[in-house]
Amino acid sequence: MNIYQSQLKDVKDDLITLKINDIGSFQSELRRGYIAFDLTPHTPDKLSDVQRRKSYAMIHDIADYEGYPDDIKKITLKEQFKGVTGYPDFSLSDCKKDIATAFIAFLVEYCFYYDIPFRFKDLTNTFDTQRQVFLCLVHKRCTVCGADERVEINHEDSVGSGLNRNHIxxxxxxxxxxxxxxxxxxxxxxxxxxxxxxHFHGIKLKDEDIVSLKLMSWKQIHEFDEEYRRNHK
Ligand SMILES: [Zn+2]
Known part of the structure; x- marks a missing residue:
């Protein structure tokens, strides 16, 4: 699947004219029989300096961990990203903001997936915070600093000391x-x-994530559900 970039040229009632960036491959989509496309709005802004720095820092951390020179790893990561997302070729010197956002998200997910240590500096400015909190829970990393040792799961809303801590x-x-x-x-x-x-809050997890993190067993979950049903009768 490809993603095309286009510029609005004219609007007449519900008919619009768009100028497309890559007419050659777009025409080949048409020849293959595709005539319905999705449109997604985005701002024409260029990526920010923070995004550019964060991209290069992430590429460096990945290259360093995998033992490649930064420029070689940059090429392969961009190719992988384009393959996964369908974005056209882009340059980190002047690409659009939304491509940079998607590319950084790809790099962050990559690091979590392959367990690659990377600097968390600027992460909250460049990546979806909720997703960061989720990934840190699943991959047992500190949400603040990224440390992967002695990681504990905190209840943001305090669990009263009077409560039975085993019955939570x-x-x-x-x-x-x-x-x-x-x-x-x-x-x-x-x-x-x-x-x-x-700048982040904890998140509530779905049943299957709670179980895979070994916070509760399915048996305990079913017991709670049973208890709620009894109390609501
Ligand atoms: Zn920490």
Missing amino acids: DHRQHRLEALCHNHHFEFHTIGAESFAKKY
Whole structure:
């Protein structure tokens, strides 16, 4: 699947004229019988300096880990990205903002998937924060610093000390993965200051994620569901 870039030229009632960037391959789509296309709006803005720096930093961290020179790894990562997403060729010197956003997302997912350490600096400015919190929970990395040692799962909404800690429905709590130091900081400065300082909140997980993280078993989940049903009668 290819993604084409186009510029609006004219609008008459519900008929629009678009100038397309790659008419050659677009015509070959038409010849193959495709006549319906999706349109997605996007801003014509160029990528930001932060996005450019973050892209190069991520490429460097991946190349370093896999043992390739940065420029070689950059080419293969861009090829993979284009293959997966269908975006046309682009340059990190002047591509559109949305391509940079998608490319950084690809690099971040790549690092989580292959367990590659990378610097978390600027991640909250360049990547979907909710997704970051989720990936850190699933791959057991600290959401603040990316550390993968002594990672603990924190309940953002405090679990009262009076409650039986073994009888907690983790699905009802916003969760986040934190290293020992950041977990300590969370409890030292409090949930509100922590969220203000690091710009993220914990997220609620789906049943299957809760089970695969071994926070609860299916048996416990079913027991809670049974309990809710009884209480609602
Ligand atoms: Zn940390």
